[in-house]
Amino acid sequence: MSVTVFSPAKINLFLAVTGRRPDGYHDLVSVVAPLDFGDHLTAEVRPGGGDGDPFTLECADPAVPTDGSNLILKAAEAFAAATGWRGRVRFRLEKRIPVGAGLGGGSSNAVAALRALNALAGGIAGDALLASMAAALGSDCALFLANVPVVMRGRGERIERLADAAAGRLAGRRVVLFKPGFGIGTAWAYRRMAALAGSPGPVYLAEAEAERRVADWTTGDAPVEAILGNNFEPVVFAKYVALPVLLEKLRRETGAAVQMSGSGSACFALPRDESVTEKIAAGVRSCWGPDAFVQLARLGAPRPPAPDG
Numbered sequence: 519m520s521v522t523v524f525s526p527a528k529i530n531l532f533l534a535v536t537g538r539r540p541d542g543y544h545d546l547v548s549v550v551a552p553l554d555f556g557d558h559l560t561a562e563v564r565p566g567g568g569d570g571d572p573f574t575l576e577c578a579d580p581a582v583p584t585d586g587s588n589l590i591l592k593a594a595e596a597f598a599a600a601t602g603w604r605g606r607v608r609f610r611l612e613k614r615i616p617v618g619a620g621l622g623g624g625s626s627n628a629v630a631a632l633r634a635l636n637a638l639a640g641g642i643a644g645d646a647l648l649a650s651m652a653a654a655l656g657s658d659c660a661l662f663l664a665n666v667p668v669v670m671r672g673r674g675e676r677i678e679r680l681a682d683a684a685a686g687r688l689a690g691r692r693v694v695l696f697k698p699g700f701g702i703g704t705a706w707a708y709r710r711m712a713a714l715a716g717s718p719g720p721v722y723l724a725e726a727e728a729e730r731r732v733a734d735w736t737t738g739d740a741p742v743e744a745i746l747g748n749n750f751e752p753v754v755f756a757k758y759v760a761l762p763v764l765l766e767k768l769r770r771e772t773g774a775a776v777q778m779s780g781s782g783s784a785c786f787a788l789p790r791d792e793s794v795t796e797k798i799a800a801g802v803r804s805c806w807g808p809d810a811f812v813q814l815a816r817l818g819a820p821r822p823p824a825p826d827g
């Protein structure tokens with residue numbers, strides 16, 4: 519018996535880190551949307567009992583650890599501990615979301631693992647239990663459980679579904695994702711932000727200001743471009759100057775709105791029409807080389823069918 523689950527990437531259309539919390543995490547206000555682009559995770563029940571780890575993971579991408587540090591295996595252990603399910607499962611991950619990109623790949627995979635196991639176990643975990651497991655695994659997991667455009671608050675675990683009218687302005691919108699050859703660690707980016715907050719000049723965006731921007735956009739009728747913003751950009755751009763140089767060039771040459779997602783290093787462009795998508799892709803490759811990651815996707819679009827096998 520096996521199941522295959524789609525594991526989408528996300529982008530942060532708006533991301534305001536508003537301050538450091540006593541627990542070391544940061545509070546944020548973010549408008550986040552899943553994409554129709556992502557990984558596929560297959561979970562196959564292995565027969566019999568036997569010794570050794572009940573859960574194994576295979577992935578052809580060498581950038582993906584397949585040991586216990588992978589969130590898929592952590593999710594599986596959490597699922598077994600919380601539900602008492604004793605199945606043995608072989609996971610196979612078809613990885614397309616780049617690692618260290620700010621596209622939520624690790625959290626998305628963890629939620630896909632929970633969904634896959636719950637399907638194999640006959641749905642023994644209810645929504646509340648899945649939500650509590652997800653929150654403990656990663657800050658973006660709650661978003662992927664919701665799997666619709668949301669406003670994310672707290673450290674990421676508080677999710678509010680975006681009102682239909684606002685979600686409608688996102689649905690199906692073309693996105694060009696691109697990423698340089700290096701990734702950026704989320705923990706590093708948050709640490710850097712906290713360090714800079716001690717120096718002159720505002721680093722965190724005030725929570726009231728972030729909430730006002732989200733409310734104005736959500737209740738108004740402005741297009742997606744009007745909500746864009748990410749206060750990780752100045753923090754990350756100061757070190758990784760290749761990012762702002764390319765974003766400025768794309769903005770100038772294609773007129774597309776462009777932004778970094780999450781703490782980077784992936785960025786995205788929102789082309790106004792299909793005619794500039796190729797220009798954006800060519801611009802990325804001319805700056806970052808022919809092997810740079812470039813991927814067309816759509817916001818909040820229906821999930822593509824799982825591959826065969």
Ligand code: C5P
Nearest residue numbers: 542543544656657658673674704705708
């Ligand atoms: O929760 P997740 O594993 O995605 O976060 C990675 C790291 O990013 C955390 O260990 C923490 O240092 C930082 N982080 C944070 N505030 C958040 C989310 C993440 O400081 N809201």
